[in-house]
Amino acid sequence: DTEVTQTPKHLVMGMTNKKSLKCEQHMGHRAMYWYKQKAKKPPELMFVYSYEKLSINESVPSRFSPECPNSSLLNLHLHALQPEDSALYLCASSQDPASGLTDTQYFGPGTRLTVL
Amino acid sequence: AQRVTQPEKLLSVFKGAPVELKCNYSYSGSPELFWYVQYSRQRLQLLLRHISRESIKGFTADLNKGETSFHLKKPFAQEEDSAMYYCALRGNQGGKLIFGQGTELSVKP
Numbered sequence: 554d555t556e557v558t559q560t561p562k563h564l565v566m567g568m569t570n571k572k573s574l575k576c577e578q579h580m581g582h583r584a585m586y587w588y589k590q591k592a593k594k595p596p597e598l599m600f601v602y603s604y605e606k607l608s609i610n611e612s613v614p615s616r617f618s619p620e621c622p623n624s625s626l627l628n629l630h631l632h633a634l635q636p637e638d639s640a641l642y643l644c645a646s647s648q649d650p651a652s653g654l655t656d657t658q659y660f661g662p663g664t665r666l667t668v669l
Numbered sequence: 670a671q672r673v674t675q676p677e678k679l680l681s682v683f684k685g686a687p688v689e690l691k692c693n694y695s696y697s698g699s700p701e702l703f704w705y706v707q708y709s710r711q712r713l714q715l716l717l718r719h720i721s722r723e724s725i726k727g728f729t730a731d732l733n734k735g736e737t738s739f740h741l742k743k744p745f746a747q748e749e750d751s752a753m754y755y756c757a758l759r760g761n762q763g764g765k766l767i768f769g770q771g772t773e774l775s776v777k778p
Contacts, residue, residue: 594771601765
């Protein structure tokens with residue numbers, strides 16, 4: 554399995570809902586990432602997990618809560634979102650950020666989130 | 670400061686014409702540079718890494734440290750090359766990728 558998968562593909566939620574996004578990879582990668590992407594804009598890094606520990610939080614509001622239950626799985630828990638949080642949420646994985654030049658990030662297809 | 674600049678938001682060429690997508694970077698140290706491509710309704714895909722010095726789908730990119738550039742080139746553009754292209758720099762903070770603003774390439778028949 555050489556892909557990063559994400560579920561669901563699409564999600565519509567109200568501002569009071571609680572939902573979760575899921576990301577999975579079976580490439581043995583030890584780093585996983587969450588990005589937010591608005592239309593025709595570059596991805597913006599949100600969180601990085603390295604060896605199942607949160608290593609980077611780019612000052613993301615607490616209504617976004619990441620979780621890494623094991624090395625293959627990454628979740629993003631959503632609560633009390635705002636309409637401006639509507640975007641494509643991308644997950645990525647890489648072998649090991651400490652491995653230097655060989656480390657490359659591979660992206661999932663994304664979850665398109667709409668907050669009403 | 671670590672920064673990636675793609676000066677062209679939109680680049681439009683005719684099929685068969687040469688294409689060059691510009692990327693300049695600012696980084697103190699040895700940079701790790703990538704080109705990613707995002708076709709309509711598809712995932713962001715790695716196109717090239719500077720360390721690989723390879724050619725993918727006819728595209729090449731050479732790192733020019735003197736000009737701090739990593740321009741993407743293809744001698745003969747195809748319609749299927751139409752997509753959004755992002756240049757990215759791997760910073761020194763735990764694998765963080767710094768993306769340029771992207772260039773939308775449109776190849777007309």
